[in-house]
Each structure stands twice: as C-alpha cells, then as structure tokens.
Amino acid sequence: MATGVALAACSATAANDTYKVTAQMPDDFEGQTAFLVNFDTGEKIDSVTVADGLAVFSGNINGSALARIIIDGNRAGNLVLEPGEIKVEGRAVTGTPLNELNNTINNHLQEIYGRYEAAPADSTGDAIRQQVINEYNAYLDSTLNTNIDNAIGYSLFLNKAYEMSLDEIESYIKAHPSLKSYTRVNKLVEAARNKAATQPGKKFVDFAVTNDSITQRFSDYVGKGKPVLVDFWASWCGPCIRETAVIKDLLKEYGPQGLEVLGVAVWDEPQNTLRAIEQHQLPWPQILNAQTIPTDIYGISGIPCIMLIGPDGTILSRDKQDDELRADVKALMEGTLTAPADSTATAPAAK
Numbered sequence: 001m002a003t004g005v006a007l008a009a010c011s012a013t014a015a016n017d018t019y020k021v022t023a024q025m026p027d028d029f030e031g032q033t034a035f036l037v038n039f040d041t042g043e044k045i046d047s048v049t050v051a052d053g054l055a056v057f058s059g060n061i062n063g064s065a066l067a068r069i070i071i072d073g074n075r076a077g078n079l080v081l082e083p084g085e086i087k088v089e090g091r092a093v094t095g096t097p098l099n100e101l102n103n104t105i106n107n108h109l110q111e112i113y114g115r116y117e118a119a120p121a122d123s124t125g126d127a128i129r130q131q132v133i134n135e136y137n138a139y140l141d142s143t144l145n146t147n148i149d150n151a152i153g154y155s156l157f158l159n160k161a162y163e164m165s166l167d168e169i170e171s172y173i174k175a176h177p178s179l180k181s182y183t184r185v186n187k188l189v190e191a192a193r194n195k196a197a198t199q200p201g202k203k204f205v206d207f208a209v210t211n212d213s214i215t216q217r218f219s220d221y222v223g224k225g226k227p228v229l230v231d232f233w234a235s236w237c238g239p240c241i242r243e244t245a246v247i248k249d250l251l252k253e254y255g256p257q258g259l260e261v262l263g264v265a266v267w268d269e270p271q272n273t274l275r276a277i278e279q280h281q282l283p284w285p286q287i288l289n290a291q292t293i294p295t296d297i298y299g300i301s302g303i304p305c306i307m308l309i310g311p312d313g314t315i316l317s318r319d320k321q322d323d324e325l326r327a328d329v330k331a332l333m334e335g336t337l338t339a340p341a342d343s344t345a346t347a348p349a350a351k
Contacts, residue, residue: 016083019096021057021069023088025050029071039066039078040154041183064098064151073269074236080151098152105143105152112136148176158184162301166192187296195299201340204313205297211270211289218294221262221285223313227332228260232294232305234268235276240304243321244280247306250326251284254333266290266303308332314339 034055036046046057064082068075077088084096093099116132119125147153161169169192179185206219222228231247233240251261261284265273270289308317308328316337317328331337
C-alpha cells in the first residue's frame with residue numbers, strides 16, 4: 001500500500017502527480033512482497049505482492065525521485081519515479097519524460113563507448129580513444145549541468161562524485177547548493193572525509209555490529225598481533241565473488257605464515273550472505289549484517305573494498321585487487337609493506 005508521502009521535489013510539479021509503475025518480475029518472485037524504495041533516503045514508498053509476474057505500484061509524487069525495487073533483499077530494478085505510467089522490464093524503464101531522457105543518455109553513452117572499443121590497437125587508435133574519452137566526459141558534464149535540478153542530474157552527479165576528490169566535491173556542491181538537499185550527497189561528503197582519514201598509515205577505526213542477538217566488533221579480529229586481510233563485500237556483488245578466488249589463493253599461500261582473513265558483509269541481507277558463504281565455500285570468519293556501518297566509517301563507496309591491516313592495527317593498504325593485492329600481501333608478509341610516517345596515530349573511538 002502506498003504511503004502517500006510526498007518525496008523531495010527535484011523538478012517542477014506536474015499538474016497530475018499520480019504515478020503507476022508496472023514492473024515485470026521473474027517467476028521465482030511470484031507471491032513475494034516487492035518494495036518501492038526511495039534511492040536517496042532508503043524510505044519505503046510502497047509495497048505490493050507480485051502477482052501474475054508483475055509488481056504494480058501506484059501513488060502520488062510531487063516532482064521526481066530516484067527509486068529502486070527490492071524483493072527479499074534483492075535489487076530488482078532502478079527507475080525515476082515521477083507522475084505518469086512507468087513500465088520496468090529488466091533494466092529497461094519507459095513511459096515518462098525523465099525515464100525516456102535517461103534512456104537517451106544511456107544510448108548515447110553506449111554509442112560513444114562503442115567507438116572507444118572499435119578503435120584500432122595502434123597509435124592512431126590511442127588518439128581516437130583519447131578523443132572519445134574527451135567527448136564522453138564533455139557530454140556527461142553538459143548533461144549533468146542541464147539536469148542538475150532533477151533526478152537525472154542527481155544520479156549523474158553521484159556517479160561523477162565517486163571519482164572526485166573531497167575538494168572537488170565540496171566545490172561542486174557550493175556551486176549547486178540544491179544538491180545539499182540529498183541524503184546521499186551529504187553522506188558522500190562525509191564518506192570522502194572519512195576515506196581521507198582512514199588511508200594507509202592510519203590506525204583502524206573500531207565498530208560493532210549486532211546480528212541475531214550476537215554482537216561482533218572489528219577489534220575482535222584486527223590489531224591482535226597478526227596481519228589481517230579484510231574484505232568488505234556483498235553476496236549480490238559479482239566483482240566481490242570473483243575476488244574471493246584471489247583471497248583463497250592468498251590465504252592458502254600465506255595463511256601458514258600467519259595471514260588471517262576477515263569478511264565484512266555490507267549492504268546485504270544476512271540470509272543472502274550466508275547462502276553465498278556456503279555456495280562459494282568461504283572459510284574465513286565473517287561479520288554479518290554490517291550494512292552501512294563500516295562503509296560510512298571508512299568512506300567506502302564501492303565494493304569489494306579490501307584492506308590490509310598490520311599486526312598493530314595500522315592500515316597498510318586499501319582499495320587494491322587482483323595482482324596489486326597479491327603484490328601488497330607478498331610485501332606485507334615479507335615485512336616490506338610499510339606505513340607512512342603518521343602510522344603512530346591513536347585509533348579513533350569506536351562508533
């Protein structure tokens with residue numbers, strides 16, 4: 001049933017503020033409850049039972065907002081929620097102006113990317129690829145600026161901001177103060193600050209997670225006299241699952257020398273995490289149901305995020321994968337991976 005709440009306005013209010021979202025669902029979701037969730041705030045806007053392969057939401061909205069469909073903890077599609085009739089078929093969202101605009105933008109970006117991929121593998125191709133990159137970035141910047149006051153601009157800004165420095169993010173928000181109204185933008189600024197404060201050379205920041213009446217602390221596993229590889233991951237994250245093969249190799253090679261591994265499940269439902277642990281045979285201990293607690297503290301915007309923490313609790317490496325991760329673990333175990341000069345800083349208080 002729709003909550004009837006008015007979402008934050010991001011564009012001019014339409015004369016008719018009624019929306020209807022018809023989303024096709026896989027057969028295994030039949031009879032389950034589907035939630036329409038505000039992407040920015042996490043607020044549940046509406047809930048319906050999937051029937052005849054469809055989840056049909058309806059209600060009122062003042063303006064537009066990014067939204068997400070979630071079933072049993074699984075993400076089942078993103079859309080721009082705005083007045084009108086919206087159809088969701090897989091990743092295809094059609095029927096209303098901003099969703100159609102989003103399709104146009106994505107199609108153009110795919111066309112640009114296709115030219116990048118088709119460039120020959122020689123010096124001529126290098127020049128073509130650089131030209132395509134410049135065109136891609138210019139198009140994104142232009143589209144972002146044109147749509148800065150609606151849900152499309154908000155989405156494009158988030159994607160761009162993850163690659164911006166803290167100073168760049170704060171300067172952009174200062175130039176476009178409407179962005180301050182978004183919960184995720186404010187959290188992104190905080191995350192950028194926290195990421196800067198938890199770079200290699202800093203002591204780990206403790207946190208506690210309670211799941212099924214059991215409380216686990218990060219400090220139960222790190223800073224105990226042994227080096228620890230910490231993997232922040234989720235069951236639905238393909239790159240996370242692929243990286244577990246690398247972690248298994250590292251544990252097999254360096255475990256006998258004292259390396260320990262800890263998984264921290266974020267942005268995931270505990271039952272899905274447990275299924276993935278069993279399915280992919282992950283033998284290391286896990287902190288379950290951490291959600292956004294550690295990702296907020298450490299400024300983690302994408303997963304997998306892997307950290308190497310030294311025996312004394314100093315962060316020695318973060319955000320490395322594959323061969324770069326292998327190289328850092330090798331250096332750690334050989335005693336040649338050292339922290340910057342400020343590694344003696346006192347660990348911040350637990351949150």
